[in-house]
Amino acid sequence: MKRNWFYLGDRKTDYLSLLSECCAVKLEGKSIDIGRAVLAEQVHGDHIHICTESDSGAGFEGREKIAGADGLITAIPNQYLMIRTADCYPVLIFDPECKAIAALHSGREGTRLNITGKAINILKDEFGCDPAKLCAYIGAGVCEDHYEVSEDIYESFINDISAQGFAHRAPHRSLNLRMVVFQQLIKCGITFKNIENIQECSYENQAYFSYRRDKGNNRQINIIGIIDE
Numbered sequence: 398m399k400r401n402w403f404y405l406g407d408r409k410t411d412y413l414s415l416l417s418e419c420c421a422v423k424l425e426g427k428s429i430d431i432g433r434a435v436l437a438e439q440v441h442g443d444h445i446h447i448c449t450e451s452d453s454g455a456g457f458e459g460r461e462k463i464a465g466a467d468g469l470i471t472a473i474p475n476q477y478l479m480i481r482t483a484d485c486y487p488v489l490i491f492d493p494e495c496k497a498i499a500a501l502h503s504g505r506e507g508t509r510l511n512i513t514g515k516a517i518n519i520l521k522d523e524f525g526c527d528p529a530k531l532c533a534y535i536g537a538g539v540c541e542d543h544y545e546v547s548e549d550i551y552e553s554f555i556n557d558i559s560a561q562g563f564a565h566r567a568p569h570r571s572l573n574l575r576m577v578v579f580q581q582l583i584k585c586g587i588t589f590k591n592i593e594n595i596q597e598c599s600y601e602n603q604a605y606f607s608y609r610r611d612k613g614n615n616r617q618i619n620i621i622g623i624i625d626e
């Protein structure tokens with residue numbers, strides 16, 4: 398029997414500690430085999446990699462992460478897609494019929510490039526998912542009150558998302574990524590009721606890693622998998 402399983406992490410299950418685990422990690426009572434997890438390199442782009450069986454274990458035990466990818470999609474049961482974040486937004490998308498799932502890293506660049514919309518189109522076109530049935534989680538990330546950027550970056554971001562038809566509301570020079578990602582989900586046909594917005598600011602809430610606050614190199618992990626057991 399297939400079912401979707403996901404985990405939106407915080408400091409309790411940090412990425413660097415995970416790397417030293419040898420075989421399995423326990424998350425909310427579920428044991429995840431590290432050899433079945435897949436890590437994307439995360440380069441602030443919009444490339445989405447469709448995983449194959451041999452991608453299981455990428456990024457662990459000396460193996461390379463999935464190069465150049467900020468998004469992962471799989472239809473393979475018991476393979477776990479993992480996105481690391483510390484202010485950028487993790488976006489997890491799943492199909493209730495378990496046809497396929499996506500894990501995305503949507504920071505400023507991923508959001509500007511609409512990696513979320515791109516993933517939904519792949520789920521629809523290549524896996525036969527109906528966007529109206531898809532469900533999505535937008536996890537913890539930095540809110541607009543704690544994400545001020547330079548005038549140049551602000552202008553370029555606003556111009557690009559406006560050109561794609563997305564609205565933006567935030568104080569001048571502040572970016573509201575969550576608001577844009579939400580619209581990207583809606584625009585692709587995911588319904589309002591199927592979007593779970595985890596309204597936590599990683600900068601404000603000390604339970605999360607925040608790069609802007611701590612300048613550290615550790616991250617929370619966000620995972621999704623189709624379990625078949």
Ligand SMILES: [Zn+2]
Pocket residue numbers: 539540541542543598599600601
């Ligand atoms: Zn905040």
